[in-house]
Amino acid sequence: MAADAAGISDVIHRAAAPYGDRVALQDAAGARRLTYAEMWSGVERGAAALGHLGLNPGDRVLLALPSGPEWMPAFLSIAHAGLVAVPLPVDTHAGLARLVMMFAGIRAWIGDRRDAAWQAAVDGVPGITPADLDRHAGGPLDPARVDPASTAVVLLTSGSTARPRAVALTHAALRANLRALLAVRDGRPDETLLSTLPPSHAYELVAGQLAPLAAGARIVYAGAPMPNRVIETIRTQMVTRMAIVPALFEALVREVVDGLVTEGVVADACRQMTPMALAARTRAMPAAERGRLRVAVRRHIGDAFRNVTIGGAATDPAWVEVLTAAGVDLDVGYGLTEAGPVVAVGRGGACPAGSVGRPLPGVDVRLAPDGEVLVRTEAAMQEYVGDSSATAAAFDGPWLRTGDRGRMDDAGFLFITGRIKEAIVTSAGESVYPDEIEPYYRSPLFAELAVVPAPGGDGNERATLVVVPAGPVVDEAAIARAVASLKAAAPARLRVSGVVLRFDPLPRTAAGKIQRRALAEMLVPHEVRP
Amino acid sequence: MTDTGTIEARVRALIAGVARQDVASLSREADLVEALGVDSLQGLQILAGVEKHFDVRLPDDELVELRTIGRIVAIVERLQRGGPA
Numbered sequence: 001m002a003a004d005a006a007g008i009s010d011v012i013h014r015a016a017a018p019y020g021d022r023v024a025l026q027d028a029a030g031a032r033r034l035t036y037a038e039m040w041s042g043v044e045r046g047a048a049a050l051g052h053l054g055l056n057p058g059d060r061v062l063l064a065l066p067s068g069p070e071w072m073p074a075f076l077s078i079a080h081a082g083l084v085a086v087p088l089p090v091d092t093h094a095g096l097a098r099l100v101m102m103f104a105g106i107r108a109w110i111g112d113r114r115d116a117a118w119q120a121a122v123d124g125v126p127g128i129t130p131a132d133l134d135r136h137a138g139g140p141l142d143p144a145r146v147d148p149a150s151t152a153v154v155l156l157t158s159g160s161t162a163r164p165r166a167v168a169l170t171h172a173a174l175r176a177n178l179r180a181l182l183a184v185r186d187g188r189p190d191e192t193l194l195s196t197l198p199p200s201h202a203y204e205l206v207a208g209q210l211a212p213l214a215a216g217a218r219i220v221y222a223g224a225p226m227p228n229r230v231i232e233t234i235r236t237q238m239v240t241r242m243a244i245v246p247a248l249f250e251a252l253v254r255e256v257v258d259g260l261v262t263e264g265v266v267a268d269a270c271r272q273m274t275p276m277a278l279a280a281r282t283r284a285m286p287a288a289e290r291g292r293l294r295v296a297v298r299r300h301i302g303d304a305f306r307n308v309t310i311g312g313a314a315t316d317p318a319w320v321e322v323l324t325a326a327g328v329d330l331d332v333g334y335g336l337t338e339a340g341p342v343v344a345v346g347r348g349g350a351c352p353a354g355s356v357g358r359p360l361p362g363v364d365v366r367l368a369p370d371g372e373v374l375v376r377t378e379a380a381m382q383e384y385v386g387d388s389s390a391t392a393a394a395f396d397g398p399w400l401r402t403g404d405r406g407r408m409d410d411a412g413f414l415f416i417t418g419r420i421k422e423a424i425v426t427s428a429g430e431s432v433y434p435d436e437i438e439p440y441y442r443s444p445l446f447a448e449l450a451v452v453p454a455p456g457g458d459g460n461e462r463a464t465l466v467v468v469p470a471g472p473v474v475d476e477a478a479i480a481r482a483v484a485s486l487k488a489a490a491p492a493r494l495r496v497s498g499v500v501l502r503f504d505p506l507p508r509t510a511a512g513k514i515q516r517r518a519l520a521e522m523l524v525p526h527e528v529r530p
Numbered sequence: 531m532t533d534t535g536t537i538e539a540r541v542r543a544l545i546a547g548v549a550r551q552d553v554a555s556l557s558r559e560a561d562l563v564e565a566l567g568v569d570s571l572q573g574l575q576i577l578a579g580v581e582k583h584f585d586v587r588l589p590d591d592e593l594v595e596l597r598t599i600g601r602i603v604a605i606v607e608r609l610q611r612g613g614p615a
Contacts, residue, residue: 223590224574224590224593225571225574226574226575226577226578226581227574227575227578228578228581228582229578229581247571248571251571251575255578447550470550471550472546472550472551472552503567504567505567505569
């Protein structure tokens with residue numbers, strides 16, 4: 001069937017055909033804008049330009065552009081030319097780029113960088129700028145030229161427990177995840193998405209950009225994520241939804257709260273409140289006061305904003321309540337690059353607290369006897385590039401091993417309780433997971449916290465709490481008292497057996513996940529206090 | 531229009547608030563990332579505070595260079611004088 005013999009670029013082209021004059025991609029100020037028709041003609045010109053580099057189908061092209069309206073036309077050009085896109089995370093330094101060039105067998109690159117370190121990294125591999133891509137005379141290509149079973153993209157993952165890997169996804173896999181997302185998200189052409197995540201990240205690429213483009217939506221690239229500017233962009237561009245990492249999300253909430261304090265709408269004390277305290281405060285408000293608060297919040301974020309997805313780390317359920325008070329839904333979800341990437345989604349208010357939603361249509365989830373979440377999906381990766389043993393280990397027949405531990409309730413809601421590899425085996429012979437322990441230790445005294453394993457001396461491990469104190473003055477006695485009372489309030493099996501104060505931010509991946517393994521390795525044994 | 535000393539005092543207060551550290555003795559030339567361990571989001575929060583407090587718009591292509599108190603003060607002075615953005 002012709003409709004199936006097509007690559008991801010053709011799918012976007014067909015789906016977006018009715019939206020020719022609508023804006024598809026733009027920057028935060030609206031100074032650079034591409035309509036659907038302009039985006040598509042750019043893709044055809046770019047594919048033609050790449051065709052003249054003398055590459056063969058399946059050759060890999062490094063996409064080294066910063067996030068912005070030029071990124072997606074370049075990505076689709078590569079796919080449309082039957083080549084494989086390898087998006088480079090924007091903050092990748094030249095040395096790492098050199099390694100990627102060598103190990104991924106890169107044949108060409110797209111980008112604007114011309115500095116000496118970059119030239120050394122690309123070492124003679126031909127480069128082409130977005131301007132060059134756009135100068136070429138394009139023309140329609142035969143959709144049958146792209147085999148749906150061939151690789152469309154190789155994504156570099158930033159693993160929080162494992163080393164980075166290169167994940168290959170086919171055109172068919174991307175299409176499968178798009179189809180499933182559009183079936184549940186009822187993607188609409190009147191949506192405006194604010195892009196704050198790098199498009200080299202699987203979630204942003206597939207759920208944040210390709211799926212909305214297949215529905216005729218508009219994507220606004222946030223640029224420098226300064227909280228005041230992001231809030232201004234949400235309001236002035238009438239943004240309806242965004243996906244965001246936890247740290248930026250909290251900074252945006254603080255930004256709005258700061259504005260409300262300045263306007264005298266809420267008390268100054270709200271500035272330093274934890275999500276839980278803010279939730280309790282909104283819950284206690286009489287209806288009229290809640291209404292006034294909502295109007296005041298909408299003066300900052302505009303009337304259009306409806307949904308936020310917080311990715312990269314477990315979300316504090318208290319945020320659902322805070323956002324609901326402002327008339328915003330918190331979408332939850334779960335996925336991993338290897339699964340193409342989205343596995344489950346849900347609307348925060350319609351899911352049990354702590355759940356990541358229900359599996360997407362066409363995505364089967366089951367639990368292994370040890371609790372590991374296994375996923376069977378058409379969107380699953382082809383392979384880890386250049387690592388056949390890791391690829392073999394990642395699958396159990398058709399089932400992808402996620403490395404995450406979870407459970408499912410009777411209504412089909414999925415809960416993720418931790419990384420299998422992060423299990424801490426205590427002297428009681430029990431496995432506990434940082435993700436289930438950490439929520440019991442939140443306090444306004446801590447800017448950040450994490451639970452990591454520390455050697456217990458008896459060959460077992462002890463769950464150790466690492467806290468970064470909040471505030472300019474560190475009162476160690478107050479922190480010790482807070483930990484003692486939090487510990488007393490936690491279930492017995494989730495009580496930590498040591499505390500470490502840390503004065504540097506916790507190490508995190510680009511997506512905001514705490515790198516617990518790296519953190520555990522930084523701990524010096526004498527720092528751990530009982 | 532504000533004088534340099536007032537601008538600098540306000541910039542120091544903004545940095546102290548975001549970094550949660552005492553910066554009274556920090557030199558004007560010290561790199562905020564190296565001296566205070568400020569991460570990229572905190573850096574952007576500091577610059578957001580500068581934009582709001584002084585009612586200026588920092589030029590996008592200079593954001594990455596604004597990593598010392600001296601540079602932030604200089605650009606605020608330039609923008610307040612109505613200099614080239």
